[in-house]
Amino acid sequence: MPLGTLDRDPPAFFRQGPSALSKLAVCSAMALFLMVADARFQVMQPMRAFFGTVLYPMQWLAxxxxxxxxxxxxxxxxxxxxxxxxxRAQAQLSLQSLRANxxxxLLLENQRLRQLLDLRARLPVDGVAAxxxxxxxxxxxRKVIIDKGMLHQVALGSPVLDASGVLGQVTRLYPLVSEVTLITDRDHAVPVLNTRTGARGVAFGDTATHADAMELRFMAxxxxxxxxxxxxxxxxxxxxxxGLPVARVEKVERRVDAMFARIYCVPVALVAGASHVVVLAPGNASIAPRPEPQLAPAAKPSRSRDLK
Known part of the structure; x- marks a missing residue:
């Protein structure tokens, strides 16, 4: 057989191409190049938009x-x-109807009892929304700033309430804003009444236990x-x-060696997150002033001194 007729290509078994490591390096370099080029120059954006448009109906169906x-x-x-x-609304409506009745x-009985005992009616209180x-x-x-001040007829010492109960008291006035000291401030005190027993006490702000807490002090x-x-x-x-809600008792500690109990309370009002409040006129604005003490009459000189 002449040599010119022989196939010069080697068989497939002996044919050798690039190694697998070389192919991996080339593909990795191309992938890195495409990622950098796409991040820098957005070269793949048209292709991405094309495939996204083509595949959108299938995605929608899926x-x-x-x-x-x-x-x-x-x-x-x-x-x-x-x-x-x-x-829930129907149950609450039924309960509210019963309470309204x-x-x-109770209002009628209260009015009759006050007339019978000749007691003064409750003071009317006006409020300003803030x-x-x-x-x-x-x-x-523990203080907040509200958007009402002296120009809005807010007085110093006015009580501040939210939808749930007492929030604090106005302690500093400005023309357009006011500073309100919250009931959880350590320097604030509120005379309170236990609605279950009728006992009176004083609730102070207490930040020792947690940020929004109160303490009912000087209770036996x-x-x-x-x-x-x-x-x-x-x-x-x-x-x-x-009658304004202030706090609810959370914990009571009684010790044998202590004269007073440690009573911790939680405010009823949303002290940490109140956004809309009502500023009431201070109650002492409607109370008659305290009568001035009468001076004792001067002592008359004795007759013996006149004779001298």
């Missing part, structure tokens, strides 16, 4: 069962929550105070109107 299941489950949850909310009867702007800059006090170790008692304003200070 997501339809998921959206259907989500919509059905959301509808069922909303129906269930609406039914439960309706039941009781309140009307908004909490920000907390005071001093981190060692055997005082009838239990966890859950509601404390309201007693009105004896002439600042806070009586």
């Amino acid at each position: 997501l339809q069962p998921v959206h259907l299941v989500q919509s059905v489950s959301g509808y069922l949850v909303s129906v269930g929550s609406a039914e439960s909310a309706k039941e 009781q309140v009307e009867q 908004q909490v702007l920000y907390d005071a800059a001093d981190p060692y006090t 170790a055997n005082a009838d105070v239990v966890v859950g008692d509601l404390l309201t304003t007693s009105g004896v200070d002439g600042v806070y109107p009586p």
Whole structure:
């Protein structure tokens, strides 16, 4: 056989190409180059947009069962929550109707008793709505700034309430804003009344246990105070109107070697997150001033001194 007719290509078994390591290095370099080029110059953006447009109908079809299941489950949850909310609203409406009827009867009885005992009626209190702007800059006090001041007829010492109860008292006035000291401040005190027993006391701000806490101090170790008692304003200070919710007893510690019990309370008002408040006129503005003491008449000179 002449040599010219022989196949010069080696068989497939003996054919050798680039090694696997070389192919890996070339592919890695190309991938790195494409990533850098795409990050820098967005060279793959047209291709990405093209494939995204082409694949969008398939993605939409694939997501339809998921959206259907989500919509059905959301509808069922909303129906269930609406039914439960309706039941709660009806129960609350029935309770409020019962309480309204009781309140009307109690108001009538209260009016008759006051007329019978010739007691003065409760003082009318006016209020001004305000908004909490920000907390005071001093981190060692519990104070907030509201957007009402002297130009809005806010007086020094005015009580401040939120939707739940007593929040604090106006302690500094400016023309357009006011500074409110919260009831949890360590220098603030509120005369309170235990609605269960009728015992009066004084609740102080207490930041030793946690940031928003109060302490009912100077109560005897055997005082009838239990966890859950509601404390309201007693009105004896002439600042806070009586009957406003202040705090609820959280913990009572009685020790044999101590004369007073340690009573920790939690404010009813949203002390840490109140945004809208009502500023009341101070109660002492409607109370008659205290009568001035009468001076004792001068002693008459004795007759013996006149004879001299």
